Amino acid sequence: MGRRRDQEASSSRALAPSGGARDLCTSSGAIPRTFAPQKPDLSNVSPSSLGTKKRSLFVKANFFAIENFNKDIAFHYDVTFNPDKPKKLLRLVWEEIKKIYFPDNIIAFDGVKNAYTMIPIAGGKNEIMEHKIKIPNKNKNRDFEFKVAIKLVARVDLALVDQRCIHILEVVLRSAAAVKYTPVGRSFFSLSKPSIPLMDGLVIRSGLHFSVRQGSDKLYVNFDSIHKAFLKAQPIVDTIREMFSSFSVPPPIERQIFQLRIILKGVKVAYSVPTDSKPRFCTIADVSKPPDQITCEFKGSIITVEEYFKNVKNYSLKYRNLPCLKVGSSAFVPAELCSIVEDQVVQTHLSDKQSGEMIKLAAIDPSERVKKIQAEKAYLDFENSPFAKGFGINMNSEFQEIRGHVLDPPKLAYNEGLVTPENGRWHSDSLFLQSAVLKKWTIFILDRCIEREDADKLASQLIKQGRDMGLTIDKPYPFRSLNTRSGGNIQFFEKELSMCSGFDLVIVVGNNKDNVYTNLKNAADRKLNICTQFIKSTTLRRYKDYSKIIHNIILKLNAKLGGVNHALNKSEVPAKFSNASVVYVGADVTHPSVGEIGSPSVAAVCASHDASGFRYNGQICIQPPKEEIIIDLERIMIHNLNVYEKNMGKKPEIILFFRDGVGEGQFDEVKSKEITAIQRACSKFGPDYNAKITFLVVQKCHHACFFPVEQTTGRNKNVPPGTVVDNTITNPKDREFYLVSHYSPRGCSRPCRYHCLWDDNELSENELQEIVYYQCYTYSRCEQSVSYPAPTYYAHHAAARGKLYLVGDNCRGRSKQFDKQPSCKDKLQELPGMYFI
Structure with a gap:
C-alpha cells in the first residue's frame, strides 16, 4: 500500500469528465454512475459548517x-548497485560514495535506488557515473565490493x-x-535506547x-x-527456556516445534562451536529434529549430527533433546550453538x-x-x-490545531423502547429487539480442571440471564466431558458433534492448545453446520461471578441464532436511507504473514439482509497470496443481492459498501475493478435493476492522533466518541474525513480515516459522516460503539475464520501447490448464519 502517484491522479481525471453522469469503466460493462471522489466546493463555507452542525471541538x-521549502528544480538520480544485496548495506555504500565523490552536495537517498538533490551532480549532465567501493565484511575475510552507477533521470519542479x-x-x-x-x-x-521485556524471548522497542x-x-x-516487537539478542537456548517452562528432559512436542518454527524461521543467528574461535552468521530456514535423529555423510560414513560434533568438532552437546536448525539448503546445526543476532524485528503475527x-x-x-x-x-x-x-x-514545531466537531450518538431501538448511549456506551435492561430461540443445546467440557459444578453454574446463569434479556431458552441436554489428549483434531470433533445433530448450540469449554479452536470450527461450521460457542477455561477460572462473561456471550448467541439485539432508530437516520431498502456490506482481505510464505489470501464479504441492518450473511473465497483486489466480488454480490431479496421480498435500493484494508495507491484499481464488479452484479441481477452505490474505504493503518485542546474534554483525556476532523489536514481533492467512533478506557483513541470513492446517493457531508458513525453502534458483540463500522468488523471476523479453514484444507504454506489444489483454489464458501462472530 502506498500513496497515489501522478498517473493515478491523471487517471482519476480521465474517469471523471465534467458535467452529468460519468462512466467509471464502460469497457468492462459498468453502469454509468455519478462519480463523487471529491468534496464539494467549500471555499465560501465557514469552518463551523464543515461536516455536521453539531457541537464544535478544537483538537x-x-x-x-x-x-516553506525550496520550490526550485530538484534533480532525481537513479542509483544502481551491483550486487544489490545485502540491502542493509546500500545506505552505507551510498554514504561512502558521497563522502568520496560528492562531499559538498546535500543528497537525499531512499536507501534503495533513488537520490535527490537541489544541486546537480557533475553539472547536471546525463552521463552515467560509475564508481567502485569496498565495505568491510565481518563475516568473511574479504571485503564486500560494490559497483555503483549513477544517472540523472528527471528534473522535478517542486513548485507544482x-x-x-x-x-x-x-x-x-x-x-x-x-x-x-x-x-x-x-x-x-x-x-x-532501553527496550521493554515482553515474553517468549521478545522485547518492545x-x-x-x-x-x-x-x-x-x-x-x-x-x-x-510507535512500538514494535523485536527478538531478544540471546542464545536460542534462552529463548526456548522463555517460551516453554521445561524442555531439558523430554524432547519438545510437535506443538512446541511448530511454535518455534513460527518465531525462528527467517531469523539471523550467529553459529559457533566453543572449540572454534570465529562465529559464522546464517539464516534459519526451518526447525528440525534433535541432533541424534538427523544423519549426514562424512568421509564415506553415515553419522548423526550429534556424532559429528562429538567426533569431528570435539564437542559434546549439552541439550541433545533440542531441535536442530536447518540453515541453507541442507545444513543442520544444533540449537544450543546458535545465538540470535541483535536488532531483528518479529516478522510473524504476535x-x-x-x-x-x-x-x-x-x-x-x-x-x-x-x-x-x-x-x-x-x-x-x-x-x-x-x-x-x-x-x-x-x-512548524507545534501540533496543528484544528476545529473539529462531535456527532451526537444515535438512539438505539430495543423491544421496550429507545436507549441513548453515553460516551459511546450503554447498558440496556430492555429485551432484545427480536429474541432468538434456544431449545436444544449442551456443553462439552475439554479441560479436566473445569468441574461439573462450574458447568452447572455456567448453564444456570446462562439460562437466567438469557431469559432476562429475552431469549427463549430451555434447559440443556446432559453435558459431556471429552478427552482431547489423544486427538482433538477435526475428525475427533466431527465424530463428537455428529451426536448433536439438530442442536441449536454446543458450548465448548477448554483451552486452545493443539489448534483445538481451529479444529472445532472446521468440524462444526463446514462439516456439520452446527453453531458452537467456544469459551476459554482460563476465563471461567479467572472469575467467580460469571455474569459479565455470560452477558457478552448472550449478545453473541442471540445474533448467531438469528435474533436482533438492537437497531438504529429510523427517525434519526437520513431520509435517503430510512425510507429505502438498504444493504450494508463490509469487505476485507487478510494476507499471510511473513512467516507463512506462499499461503493464500482470504477475501471475505459480509452483507446485511434484514430491515434493521443487523443480520448478516458472510462469504469467503481463497485468492492468490498477497492479492488485495477481491477477484470474485461480482459473484459474491449477486449472491448477497439474492439473499437480501429472499429475506425481504424486494431488491435493495441502496448498497452502502465499506471496504477495509486498501491503501491510497490502490484506489484507482479498486474503482476500476471492485466498483465495476458491484455494478456488473447489479446489471445481472435484473434488466431494470439499478441500485445506488456508495463506496467507502476504511483505513485503520495510519498514524493520525487527535488530542483535545481543553484537557477537561473527553474521558481519560481522549477526544469523545463521535469526534470528526474533515478539514485542514485532509486533502481538498479527496472526499475524506477522520472519525473517532469509540470510547478508549486506556491509551490513546485512534481515528479511522474514511475515503468516499463513489456516491450515487449524493450524500451531504453531514449524512455521510452520520451514517458511518451510526454503523459503529450496530455491532452485535458488545454494548458500545466500536472503532470502525460493524459491516467491516464482520468482514474482518469472516476473513479470520477463513484462515482457520485453510488449516483444515492444508492450504497454508503451499505456494507451489496453490494452483493445483482444487480444495484451495476458486473456493467460495457461505458461512452459516452469523457464526463468524
Whole structure:
C-alpha cells in the first residue's frame, strides 16, 4: 500500500469528465454512475459548517505544518548497485560514495535506488557515473565490493507540489532520520535506547514513524511514536527456556516445534562451536529434529549430527533433546550453538497473549503520547539537519490545531423502547429487539480442571440471564466431558458433534492448545453446520461471578441464532436511507504473514439482509497470496443481492459498501475493478435493476492522533466518541474525513480515516459522516460503539475464520501447490448464519 502517484491522479481525471453522469469503466460493462471522489466546493463555507452542525471541538493533531521549502528544480538520480544485496548495506555504500565523490552536495537517498538533490551532480549532465567501493565484511575475510552507477533521470519542479514533490520531501526527512535512527521498514528505531521485556524471548522497542501528507492549503508531516516487537539478542537456548517452562528432559512436542518454527524461521543467528574461535552468521530456514535423529555423510560414513560434533568438532552437546536448525539448503546445526543476532524485528503475527501484553505495556494516555512524540521529534532535530537546510525546509514545531466537531450518538431501538448511549456506551435492561430461540443445546467440557459444578453454574446463569434479556431458552441436554489428549483434531470433533445433530448450540469449554479452536470450527461450521460457542477455561477460572462473561456471550448467541439485539432508530437516520431498502456490506482481505510464505489470501464479504441492518450473511473465497483486489466480488454480490431479496421480498435500493484494508495507491484499481464488479452484479441481477452505490474505504493503518485542546474534554483525556476532523489536514481533492467512533478506557483513541470513492446517493457531508458513525453502534458483540463500522468488523471476523479453514484444507504454506489444489483454489464458501462472530 502506498500513496497515489501522478498517473493515478491523471487517471482519476480521465474517469471523471465534467458535467452529468460519468462512466467509471464502460469497457468492462459498468453502469454509468455519478462519480463523487471529491468534496464539494467549500471555499465560501465557514469552518463551523464543515461536516455536521453539531457541537464544535478544537483538537490538536500530530501533524506539523511545512511552512516553506525550496520550490526550485530538484534533480532525481537513479542509483544502481551491483550486487544489490545485502540491502542493509546500500545506505552505507551510498554514504561512502558521497563522502568520496560528492562531499559538498546535500543528497537525499531512499536507501534503495533513488537520490535527490537541489544541486546537480557533475553539472547536471546525463552521463552515467560509475564508481567502485569496498565495505568491510565481518563475516568473511574479504571485503564486500560494490559497483555503483549513477544517472540523472528527471528534473522535478517542486513548485507544482504534486505527488512527486511529496515523495521527495519524504525521502529528505527519511535521510535525516537515518543518521540518528535505524530504518525498519517505513519506521525508525533508536536501538541504543532501553527496550521493554515482553515474553517468549521478545522485547518492545519504541520508535518514530512519519509521512508527508497533503492538507487543505499546505503540506504536513504526520509524526507518531510507535512500538514494535523485536527478538531478544540471546542464545536460542534462552529463548526456548522463555517460551516453554521445561524442555531439558523430554524432547519438545510437535506443538512446541511448530511454535518455534513460527518465531525462528527467517531469523539471523550467529553459529559457533566453543572449540572454534570465529562465529559464522546464517539464516534459519526451518526447525528440525534433535541432533541424534538427523544423519549426514562424512568421509564415506553415515553419522548423526550429534556424532559429528562429538567426533569431528570435539564437542559434546549439552541439550541433545533440542531441535536442530536447518540453515541453507541442507545444513543442520544444533540449537544450543546458535545465538540470535541483535536488532531483528518479529516478522510473524504476535499471539493473542503477546499482543495483549504488548498493548498493556505500551499503552500510554494522550498527554504522555504528546510528550513522547515531542521527545522523538526533538531527538530527530530535523530543523537543524543539513538535509532540511539543503532543501530549504521550514517545519512548524507545534501540533496543528484544528476545529473539529462531535456527532451526537444515535438512539438505539430495543423491544421496550429507545436507549441513548453515553460516551459511546450503554447498558440496556430492555429485551432484545427480536429474541432468538434456544431449545436444544449442551456443553462439552475439554479441560479436566473445569468441574461439573462450574458447568452447572455456567448453564444456570446462562439460562437466567438469557431469559432476562429475552431469549427463549430451555434447559440443556446432559453435558459431556471429552478427552482431547489423544486427538482433538477435526475428525475427533466431527465424530463428537455428529451426536448433536439438530442442536441449536454446543458450548465448548477448554483451552486452545493443539489448534483445538481451529479444529472445532472446521468440524462444526463446514462439516456439520452446527453453531458452537467456544469459551476459554482460563476465563471461567479467572472469575467467580460469571455474569459479565455470560452477558457478552448472550449478545453473541442471540445474533448467531438469528435474533436482533438492537437497531438504529429510523427517525434519526437520513431520509435517503430510512425510507429505502438498504444493504450494508463490509469487505476485507487478510494476507499471510511473513512467516507463512506462499499461503493464500482470504477475501471475505459480509452483507446485511434484514430491515434493521443487523443480520448478516458472510462469504469467503481463497485468492492468490498477497492479492488485495477481491477477484470474485461480482459473484459474491449477486449472491448477497439474492439473499437480501429472499429475506425481504424486494431488491435493495441502496448498497452502502465499506471496504477495509486498501491503501491510497490502490484506489484507482479498486474503482476500476471492485466498483465495476458491484455494478456488473447489479446489471445481472435484473434488466431494470439499478441500485445506488456508495463506496467507502476504511483505513485503520495510519498514524493520525487527535488530542483535545481543553484537557477537561473527553474521558481519560481522549477526544469523545463521535469526534470528526474533515478539514485542514485532509486533502481538498479527496472526499475524506477522520472519525473517532469509540470510547478508549486506556491509551490513546485512534481515528479511522474514511475515503468516499463513489456516491450515487449524493450524500451531504453531514449524512455521510452520520451514517458511518451510526454503523459503529450496530455491532452485535458488545454494548458500545466500536472503532470502525460493524459491516467491516464482520468482514474482518469472516476473513479470520477463513484462515482457520485453510488449516483444515492444508492450504497454508503451499505456494507451489496453490494452483493445483482444487480444495484451495476458486473456493467460495457461505458461512452459516452469523457464526463468524
